Amino acid sequence: MRTPQMHLTMQLVGGTGIEPGAWRRPGVAADGYVNVDAAVRAAKAAERGKFDAVFFADTPAVVDDLSTRSPSWAPLEPVVVLTALARETERIGLVATSSTTFNHAYNVARQFRALDLVSGGRIGWNAVTTGRPQAALNYGAEVPSRGERYAIAEEFIASVMALWGSWPEGALLLDTENGRFADAERIQPVMVRGRHMFSRGPLGLPPSPQGQPVVFQAGGGGNGLALAGLYANGVYNSPFDIPSGAAHWQAVRRAAQAYGRDPDHMTVFNGIVTSVGSTEGEALQRRRELDELGDLESRVQYLGVQIGVPLDMGDLDKPVHKDLLRDAYAHPGDPRAPLALRLAKEGWTVRDVIAHGIIQYHPVAVGAPEQIADMLQHWFESGVGGGFTITPDAADGVEDFVDHVVPILQKRGLFRTEYEGTTLRDHLGIPYQNGLPAAHPA
Template sequence: MTRQLHLNAFIHPAGHHEAAWRHPLTEPERIYDVDYYQQIARTAEAARFDAIFFADGPALRQSAEFNASGRLEPIVLLTAIAAATEKIGLIATASTTYHEPYNLARLFSTLDFVSGGRAGWNIVTTSTALAAANFGLPEHPDPSIRYERAREFVDVAIKLWDSWEDDAVVLDRPGGRYADPAKVHPIDFHGKHLEVRGPFNAPRSPQGHPVLVQAGSSNDGRDFAGRYAEAIFTAHQTLDNAQAFYTDIKNRACLAGRDPDHVKVLPGLSPFIADTEEAAHRLEREFNELTIPRYGLRQLTALAGVDLSSFDLDSPVPRDLFGDAGAVTDNNRSRTQVIAEIVDRENPTVRELLHRLAGARGHRVFTGTPEQVADTIEEWFTEGAADGFNIMPPHYPRGLEAFTDTVVPILQRRGLFRTEYTGDTLRDHLGLPRPDSQYAGRTPESTELVS
């Protein structure tokens, strides 16, 4: 079969441009209405996208004064969207630092059942220190501790999802046996950070377990992705950097004993689309002119730890403030590295850098005609930089509609993207196998459980 492109719609309330809520193309008054998100999901599904995705975090990271910063809880929201759609995958972000594995495993298992096998979990450790105070913690754990816990957390979740074997439910009405107790297993997990007995309180869900997604590009994040991730969301500005990341992730998957084809790399792409290149750039300028510098400066500090508030907006960005973050081998500050590389390549003024980041917070912004957008997608896909893209419209809902109405048909005519779904689950869409239970092929042992 010809290799097929994967497309995911990254839903950000009013759009991925920080000033989207101010533009007349958007509908910020609807961002707490479930109908709004159901409409967006149906648009993506009609275009045969693999999935929709919600980012999330347990803290208000941006000032609500200058942006539509609030969020609805994504797993509950996706459950409502599942009822309004039939095929499209449903991916929610949830933190391994600020959840407990048994409860979170139940939420995602239920979403997988409710949707008929369309659930995906974007695994994060939560980068913002603001979250700690919301959970009564004195401080936010450092990255190494967060990733230690994350590894244990995912191991526990998978063991819980697997604790009922696929044929554990026998449904023997005449004999009075609903399930075979020898096929329902405690997990008895004892780790450095977690203690979980199990077993789970539901059978394996339609996909075996939800698709595991990951979005960290630091060295710890890459190691984690190589071991666990089935899809990876990442940010790159150039083809060369994207190719290097793609190769590195596939190699790490191989070293972990996994099939690299079962790890899908999806860089972010935020397209401004119009009939002519001039009109596309004019649209982008309209959005940039609505930005509020005070907000952009705070965002830059949050993303890169760099404070430019004392500099004139039309003065060059001082490169030395980023230290060695632009070094190709420095992956421990991944988003800082992306921004430092922009400064190295473009030597922008402070205002220009704020505009560059306003579009998608360091993800690639591309401005042009539908053909030009399709060309750049095809280039990255065919040149070993991506298995597909996390599409991040600068404005919702019309930015997604512009992409699905004009770019998707071009990709379909080129034979790069599906014209119909060929399966029902998110794993089907991504070309991923249903994972075997960890108990598959084992000799059954009697297990006594207390009801």
């Protein structure tokens, strides 16, 4: 039997990287967030590394302090970016985020099906409920309650899938001899109608080679799990440790089962930020430079909160004083705090504790390629759900991962050396689907 292999999606946050100072790093295009060439370069590199997909998060609003950094969670409009990438790549999957709260199901069904056709069946849709008030204001709306957002999302995704299914496989005839373009009798209105959604259909576009785009789901607690169980094949997660990642993976499997779907058709992608150097020292130096270009001062203060010790920039190049460490504790509200405290107790300077990446949205893998591969292997073999979202610290980290970490994973039999299929469903090992899941109650 073949060693189980991991699945990888690449996320180049904001076109420049996830670290706030990434846009200032020499060698990174400062305008990466509006420069589609940055996305093309990253996608081509990820394809060279045989990644399952590239992934674009999105929030339709300005939520960052633009005086010091490029927008993180709102890249160039994702559907536009994916259209460009579909033309510039051949095999890699392309996943974009689109909101179920501030959109119409027909638009999403049409755009993502069109993308799926343009790309030859390589598209995924990360369906999110968008809880940000700044986004709501852009649509002249308020943020609905959490329960309401997820009730809307449930109907929304069902509507999109029903619209996708309204053009069945084989109904496009293209019979030039007999003048039969399509079997119009099979392409009928679906009349999706719920409390929040109405759409008559049919959708005027046939299925792609994979049927319909793969649905991804991200966050949202119990509500999110139900949504994943009903519709998704990919789930984005951001655990800070293996036990919580493994627990989520089991919960995702149970959710799929509860809705009559195959848990083996689910993949959870756990976010990992990567900082690769040729040695651990070089990787730490890379992070020191990025911290310096970014929000080092606020990180120093935040480290103080994490370990219950007052710190300021004057403490930067000293280990935390042993008198202070006696009373230090890991802040119970931050799952990253125990690592921060451990590093401080090991005697690293404040700058170097921070350089280990203890203040990030995801766990940070910092080190030589072998060390990064070891961490991914350890998490993978500990049952966190099969996949990782590789989120490089800065844009030049995309190629570092592809050229130096991927070959190690491949040598260990943990990652593919070639694409076996042509669609995103092929890469994820899930079957063709066009329309609602067979077990759906609708």
